[in-house]
Every structure is written in C-alpha cells, then in structure tokens.
Amino acid sequence: MTDQEILAGLAEIIEEIAGVPADEVTPSKSFVDDLDIDSLSMVEIAVAAQDKFGVEIPDDQLKDLTTVQDVVNYVAKNAGSTA
C-alpha cells in the first residue's frame, strides 16, 4: 500500500463519517483544527480504518495522531502487522 493509496482510503472514510469532502483531506490537515472532527467521530474513523487497512489503532496511539499525515504514517508503518 502506497501513502497515496492510504490517503485516498482515509479521505473516503472521513467523507463518509464526517462529511468532509475527500479532496479537502490533505496530509497537513489537523483533524480537530482544520477538519472539525470531534473525538467521537475520530473513534469511528479509527475503527473504519482498521477495517479498511487491517491496522488497529489503539486509543493511546490515536490521541497522538493529530494530522492526516500522522494517520497515513501510522498505517504505512503498521500495515500487515495486525491484518
């Protein structure tokens, strides 16, 4: 999985759950400050990402993933490890 593929997949999830248009989900965006995504929706996004990428994001990791790029990096690094 390339970073581009992960980003595209993540953008799709965010559009579905939070209604942010996929093309606005760019790497430098902060979930809270830029995309207006609250902690409840982040939980849902994390579970959807787990289903899509096969990467589990534990709560103690999730709180440190503040930007789109953070999630892309996390998924890229852990892909395959929990699938």
Place this chain on the structure above:
Amino acid sequence: MTVDRETVVVTGLGATTPLGGDVASTWAAMLAGRSGVRAITEPWAAQLPVRIAAQAAADPAEAIGRVQARRMDRCEQFALVAAREAWADAGSPEVDPERLGVAVTSGIGGIGSTLAAYDTLNAKGWQRISPYTVPMLMPNGSAGWISMEFTAHAGAHSLVSACASGAEAIGYGIDMIRSGRADVVLAGGTEAAIMALNVGAFAVMRAMSTRNDEPERASRPFDKARDGFVLGEGSGMVVLESASHARRRGAAPYAVAAGAGYSSDAYHIAHPAPDGAGVVSAISRALADARVDPSQVVHVNAHATSTPEGDAVEAQALAKALGPAVDGVVVSSTKSMTGHLLGGAGAVESVAAICALRDRVAPPTINLEDLDDEVPVDVATQPRPLAAHGRSGSPPPAVLNNAFGFGGHNVSLVFTAA
C-alpha cells in the same frame, strides 16, 4: 387582568407528521379529513398482530443532511426539523442566548438507535457501535441538539411522562418564561417508535387497533367500534415568548399560552382511573392557571387515542370539568388522522389546537360513524366553525389540549386568542 406575572404567547409553530412535513400541509390535511395510516410494509410486521401505522410523510434525514443525520436518532431528526420550522415561523427572533430556553422531549427516546446498536453489539462487537449511540438513545437528545442549533443557554429540559410528554414540555416552557428564566423557549415533543419491539409491546397490552385490512379506518376515537390506537411518529414544536419580548420585536402572536394543569392518577401504571378524577383535576387546574372561565372554551383537541377505555373516560371528565359550559364546545381528536405520536402527540395537537383557534375552525374526527353512548360531548365529524368570541361575550375564546400518559400523567393546556 392581573399583572403579577409575565404573559406567554405563541409566536411560532412547527410540525412534521404523518400528514405532512410541515404545519401548513398537516393542518390542510386535517381540515380535509385525510388519514395518515397505512399498512406497514417492512417484513418485521408479518409476525405481529398489528400491521398498520402512521409513518411520517417526510423523511427527516433528507432535511437534516446525511452526515448530521447519522449522529441523530430519527426522533431527534423530527424534533430538529420541527424546531427549525417553528423558529423560522417566529421570524428567527433575535434573543440573548442566556434568555433562550429549550423544553423538548420524547416519551420513549431513541429506541430505533438503541435496537440497532444492540444488534451491532451482538453481531460485530462493542467497537462497531456508533460512538454517538448514547446521545442517540437518551430522551433528552433532541433538547441538546436544538439548544446547539439555536445557541440556547437558558437551559434545555426534557421532562418525560410517556404520551403526555409533549404537552408537559410546553407547560414547562410556559413556566420558564413566567419564572423569569427565559424570554423565548422552543417547546415540543417528538417520537419515532414504529419498530417491531414497540408495536409488539403495545400489542401485547391489547392497546392497539388490529384493523389491519382497513388502515385508514383503524383510528376511530369516540366511535363505538374503536378497538385501540394506531402508532404514529413525528414532532410538534412551538415558540413560546414573553408577551413583552414579542411586542418589542413586533411579532404577532398566534395565541396566548394561557395555562397548564397537571395531575397524577396514582391508580394504575397503564390504565386510566375509571372515574376520570385525575383528568377533571388537570382540566380544572389548567383553566384556573389560565384564569379562563369554562364558558370561554370553544374547542378541545382531545387526547382520545381510540382505545375503548380511555376515550369515554376523557369525554366524561371533560363534561364534568366544564359543567354546563360543555354544551357548545366542539371536541376533536386529530389522532383519527395522525395516529398516536406518543411523546409527540401533545405537541402536535397543541399546534393543531392553535391553528383551530387562529382559523376559528375545529378539525374533524374522522371514522366517527357511530358515537359511543358513553361519550357525552359534541364531537366534530366535519370541520366546524368556532365562535369568534368567548360565548359569555367579550373574553377571548379558549381552546384546550389534553394529553395523558402511562404512569397516570394528566396534562391539560389552555390557549386563548391573542
């Protein structure tokens, strides 16, 4: 008129019901005597003895938008739709957020979301439950969402009293203004409970009509052949406002929200007390609170759900509470058309009663073909003109809305011409 308390007026109306997605379409359908009851087409109905219901005419999720709708139970969506309409109808009042309150509730709460989440829990595990499940199932969810939408900081409240909830919320809203805690209050009730569990649970109480072959004729309050209520869904909402606030901004009120009366039967958890004493008390207390004489009452939107027991008790209690003045009072049960909206009922029916007062016409009670001998009041079967003035002369005409709930809750509201 004494001036020891703030007069509360109604300056906005909202509704989404089985008859229409707003007040205008709902009221027009009521005057036309249309039924909103249909066969339930979902497969789950096949296992049940009741296969009819009055589903909402308009999908609230469409108005709310997909992303917002997936965080809200259907009952919360109805409430928000009705609140938006009422707010716009009131002219989107400019009000200090600290002086804007919410009194919106539901009899059951987000039961559809509860059931769906439980299915997900069992099928896929706890992590797959929506993180919005709790806000969707709590009965105060609608009040919370509405407070956010309109930035209401004076307090958001949700009293729960089963099928009296919507009326009780309006009563609470009146109190918020009278007690000086708010200048404007969005008040109403909502319900979205047409689910297999609810239909089954009411059916096992033998409370529902099983006239499955004739859905439109199933809800027949006060008729000899009535055999139970028909479940409906939707929401009703009013904007309550202190008369001084409304005057300052030049808003023309629909009516005065003149008073509310309450009682509790303390008799049985689900059956009305057969002597109707609690209903008499609620009506009498509402009239006293409103400082309205029975002779001013021209119309009653009755609770009458089409159950054999309840309709007769209410009609007899009305006759007792109003005394000789009951002659000339036109009674209607709009549940004959909307079905029973449970926690939404008292609010939708208050909206209907206010429309009746505004247009000076009582809506019909459809399917009333053979009036029960135990019903000693004048029930309209066709739209009926109402007196332009209180019958004793100069005092303004008044209308009542009754709402009663399992648990023995009785609420009566009085509205007078503005």
